[in-house]
Amino acid sequence: MAAWPNPTQVMGKPATRLDGPAKVTGSAKYSYDVQPDGWLFGMILCSKWPAATITKIDLTKAQGMPGVKAAVLAGGEQRTVRFYGQELAAVAATTKQQCLDAIRAIEITATPLPFVVKEDDAMKPDAPLVADGPNVSDPSVKAEGQVDAAMAAAAAVCEGELRTPVQLHHALETHGSTVSYKDNHLTAWTSTQGVFSVRDAFAGAMQMPQSNIEVICDYMGGGFGAKFGAGVHGGLAAKLSQAAGAPVKVMLTRLQEGLSAGNRPSSIQKIKFGADKDGKLVAATVENHGSPGISGSRKTAGGGGGANIATPYLYHFPNINVQQYGVLMNTGPASAFRAPGHPPASFGTESMMDELAVKLGMDPLQFRLLNDDNPVRQREYKEGAERFGWATKYQKPGSSPGPVKTGVGCAGGGWGGGGKGSEAEAQINPDGTVEVRCGTQDLGTGSRTLVAIVAAEAFGLKPEQIKVKIGDTNLPFSGGSGGSSTSASVSPAIWDACQNALAALQQQTGVPDARGANWFDTCKKLGINPLSARGKWQEGLSGSGAGGVNFAEVEVDTETGFIRIKKIVAVHDCGLIVNPLTTRSQINGGVLCGIGYALYEERIMDRQTGVLLNTSFDSYKIANIADCPDIDVILIDLPERGVIGIGEPAVIPPAGAIANAVANAIGVRIHSLPITPAKVLAALGKVPNMPSV
Amino acid sequence: MKPKTPASASALDRRSFLKGIGTSAVAVASVQVGAMADEINKAAPAPALQGPGAVPVSLTINGEKKDFQLEPRVTLLDALRYFSPLTGTKEVCDRATCGACSVLIDGKLTYSCMKLAIDAQGHEITTIEGLAKDGQLTPVQQAFIDCDALMCGFCTPGMVLATTALLAENPKPTVDDVKRACSGNLCRCGTYPHILNAALKASGQAVTETVTVIHHGSVA
Ligand code: FES
Ligand code: FES
Numbered sequence: 001m002a003a004w005p006n007p008t009q010v011m012g013k014p015a016t017r018l019d020g021p022a023k024v025t026g027s028a029k030y031s032y033d034v035q036p037d038g039w040l041f042g043m044i045l046c047s048k049w050p051a052a053t054i055t056k057i058d059l060t061k062a063q064g065m066p067g068v069k070a071a072v073l074a075g076g077e078q079r080t081v082r083f084y085g086q087e088l089a090a091v092a093a094t095t096k097q098q099c100l101d102a103i104r105a106i107e108i109t110a111t112p113l114p115f116v117v118k119e120d121d122a123m124k125p126d127a128p129l130v131a132d133g134p135n136v137s138d139p140s141v142k143a144e145g146q147v148d149a150a151m152a153a154a155a156a157v158c159e160g161e162l163r164t165p166v167q168l169h170h171a172l173e174t175h176g177s178t179v180s181y182k183d184n185h186l187t188a189w190t191s192t193q194g195v196f197s198v199r200d201a202f203a204g205a206m207q208m209p210q211s212n213i214e215v216i217c218d219y220m221g222g223g224f225g226a227k228f229g230a231g232v233h234g235g236l237a238a239k240l241s242q243a244a245g246a247p248v249k250v251m252l253t254r255l256q257e258g259l260s261a262g263n264r265p266s267s268i269q270k271i272k273f274g275a276d277k278d279g280k281l282v283a284a285t286v287e288n289h290g291s292p293g294i295s296g297s298r299k300t301a302g303g304g305g306g307a308n309i310a311t312p313y314l315y316h317f318p319n320i321n322v323q324q325y326g327v328l329m330n331t332g333p334a335s336a337f338r339a340p341g342h343p344p345a346s347f348g349t350e351s352m353m354d355e356l357a358v359k360l361g362m363d364p365l366q367f368r369l370l371n372d373d374n375p376v377r378q379r380e381y382k383e384g385a386e387r388f389g390w391a392t393k394y395q396k397p398g399s400s401p402g403p404v405k406t407g408v409g410c411a412g413g414g415w416g417g418g419g420k421g422s423e424a425e426a427q428i429n430p431d432g433t434v435e436v437r438c439g440t441q442d443l444g445t446g447s448r449t450l451v452a453i454v455a456a457e458a459f460g461l462k463p464e465q466i467k468v469k470i471g472d473t474n475l476p477f478s479g480g481s482g483g484s485s486t487s488a489s490v491s492p493a494i495w496d497a498c499q500n501a502l503a504a505l506q507q508q509t510g511v512p513d514a515r516g517a518n519w520f521d522t523c524k525k526l527g528i529n530p531l532s533a534r535g536k537w538q539e540g541l542s543g544s545g546a547g548g549v550n551f552a553e554v555e556v557d558t559e560t561g562f563i564r565i566k567k568i569v570a571v572h573d574c575g576l577i578v579n580p581l582t583t584r585s586q587i588n589g590g591v592l593c594g595i596g597y598a599l600y601e602e603r604i605m606d607r608q609t610g611v612l613l614n615t616s617f618d619s620y621k622i623a624n625i626a627d628c629p630d631i632d633v634i635l636i637d638l639p640e641r642g643v644i645g646i647g648e649p650a651v652i653p654p655a656g657a658i659a660n661a662v663a664n665a666i667g668v669r670i671h672s673l674p675i676t677p678a679k680v681l682a683a684l685g686k687v688p689n690m691p692s693v
Numbered sequence: 694m695k696p697k698t699p700a701s702a703s704a705l706d707r708r709s710f711l712k713g714i715g716t717s718a719v720a721v722a723s724v725q726v727g728a729m730a731d732e733i734n735k736a737a738p739a740p741a742l743q744g745p746g747a748v749p750v751s752l753t754i755n756g757e758k759k760d761f762q763l764e765p766r767v768t769l770l771d772a773l774r775y776f777s778p779l780t781g782t783k784e785v786c787d788r789a790t791c792g793a794c795s796v797l798i799d800g801k802l803t804y805s806c807m808k809l810a811i812d813a814q815g816h817e818i819t820t821i822e823g824l825a826k827d828g829q830l831t832p833v834q835q836a837f838i839d840c841d842a843l844m845c846g847f848c849t850p851g852m853v854l855a856t857t858a859l860l861a862e863n864p865k866p867t868v869d870d871v872k873r874a875c876s877g878n879l880c881r882c883g884t885y886p887h888i889l890n891a892a893l894k895a896s897g898q899a900v901t902e903t904v905t906v907i908h909h910g911s912v913a
Contacts (some may be wrong), residue, residue: 020838023846024830024853026781026821033780041775096771097764172785172793172847172881221783221847222881254786383907444845444882577906581841584904589844589883617790617879626876628885633904 001540010457014581017449028219031191034178040092042250043099047081050330050610051115058107067098070243082294084611085259090236092248115330117605122329130328137326145319150283154274158355162348163672165602167264173221175261176251177234181241186213193223194480199473201230217471223443225336226262255615262335265292265307269348284317291327292334310345315371339648350411350656377547380571388551388569398667409660410551413652417645418544419485420537422493423476426501427532432520435467440478446582458498460516484645488542491643497535543641548572550653554661561677565629573636575644587633590650596623598655755823770794772810781821781850792878795851802858821850833857836895844882851878856892
């Protein structure tokens, strides 16, 4: 079995990003920036109806508009649309402004149909049917032990209905591609987490051989789980390119990004937990209804479209009954979103854990330590509690004096983070320069730099001496960047390729150790031919299974309902840490996305019209720099476990920890996310509950 | 760069202020009409109605004068990205909610999606491409790299410009100053703690590390 060197020289040391200069000077070219010769603007017309029968889509006028080179349909001319924002047609023209004019000139004949865009409405027996079957699916059930008897015998029981909203990904670069189709060959610059899965999707959509397609993603502006396929928009860009005989760029607008590009499903979790008098969990019943929009009837690439969540989370209940229902609505399809199913589960479970601890008269941290049998999280809780000052900061709920109340809370998470299957190639040139190639992609995680670090470790060089080529299907295969699998999948492949190249170099030149100081002299001995070697993922260099815990301290103004997060301590493990600098960024980023989920983010659909109400960042709020608390990141280095991914674990615990801190501050629990000032004031009885729109 | 000059022709300058009262007050106060019209014309002669077709537009971008034929409805953002083309300036929302499209106009931070290209004439426009001179990164750019204040990098041009504009006015900002100055720019990857560090570092101030690596065996 392969093994990492011990100690490592380059891995584990902070390294700035290879692509930092390109990003700070604006020279990095994203899919959205690529402008091949003769390129055209493409734009999509979306349904303005949440449900309708379309009988005619007339493109004639649009086709005759100035600058318009092509107009195509997204589906048939006669069809049923099922959500506001469903793609109907697309145009390509020389300028954006001409596209806007042409889109307006498309004439559509449609008969609106009844629709439903709220979970509670969709679950009613007389609700309009979203698809052919019933709106509420049959449950998936997990049942073990004797729940009723165990619950009846429990010393303490608590019960609640916890709700989480639909969260939108809103990566700053929207979904989209620039596509050039010519003579049955296709080149696509796509903003994607998986160049190979996009290639395969284009092959399917265009009925073309995979070998005639190249997908490139040199830089991309964030994905968070929603960017694995070519998408309807990619297919339209390809069709427009074919029809116009020119490259076409179709990037979604910010509005479209909120409608059709994926989202995290909502949840309504009816939870009941029971514990014995010593504080050991004995029974759980959970009934969850979550909505992936129309996903039940339209598969999304990359998976994760289902609304099942992991509640009850982390803890072992000997007696358990869980029922999960998917609820169809006339809203855009869900897709994977950073740790699918986990953040809502952590929020629901950890909220009820704190309630139960209060009932038992126990410190919530001690209650967790008693019931969480994961050894890494045990360590993380202890380390984090000390850093955070839990022992002195934790007070009984509602005991903080004055109008601005302070509270603390904690919560945990767990994730796989393993990966395999990547391949790579390392080329050593006679002048000592090195190029490493791998068909992975860098979403902003730092994977480009990770490739260089691993190669530098192998050759005894510095990361900036390695030239890295990623983000292209012409490179050795690597899978999609999802499930926090990239680091664990790519690092071993790079290491293996470099080891094979190094062995060949030493054999060809007769130098027993070519690394470090000997490097350039040895490479010179290659003569005129560069040397290259392939490698692939090997057992023993990566692992899986990462835990994480957060401690949160908040201040709640009971007169305004305003919540300020003062501090987050985030403790995580990810095996062998390849680059602490970018790992810290990943964790901060997860915490900030979790803060948005806890306090600000919620997709709001209008019950009356079925349209999205919060269409941009003025009304769909994500955390900004002023909301950013002091985040203290603690990494537990466990090199013997190999490389493990960290992107997803980081986003899981914040909402639960923050919700618990708010409840601890004000002495009342808010059962739904986001925890807005209006909900705080309503929970304190100062204003009536706000009706939902 | 002239940091303190007003940003644009559509900011509340003398001419637009006078024009503003011109439409309502002038109609009733007829005695004033002549004097008011004189004042308006003295402030600056109003251009003739332009468009809807393309009109000549001349912009000074990163010190270089460039001539375009643009429909008057074309924003400065689109003029930069699609007619120049300088793609470092990003479009994220196209409606003044994110700051990704930020540029400096006469040194002042401005959302280029909210400004028509024709209104940017006669001003110095600096985009992200115009900061580094002869490949030499500015201290702000270097600090962004050193502090890892960029992840996917899509918000980065706007963030770098927001920080640059801040330091031009306030060479030793506090953490709160940075928070205020950069709160009109959104980052979905979550680089904010590092942007705070980068702004402090670029202004020569100490940066507190907020990461601890606990090596094997050091936790019971
Ligand atoms: S694109 Fe201009 S503010 Fe968002
Ligand atoms: S670095 Fe990705 S949006 Fe800021």
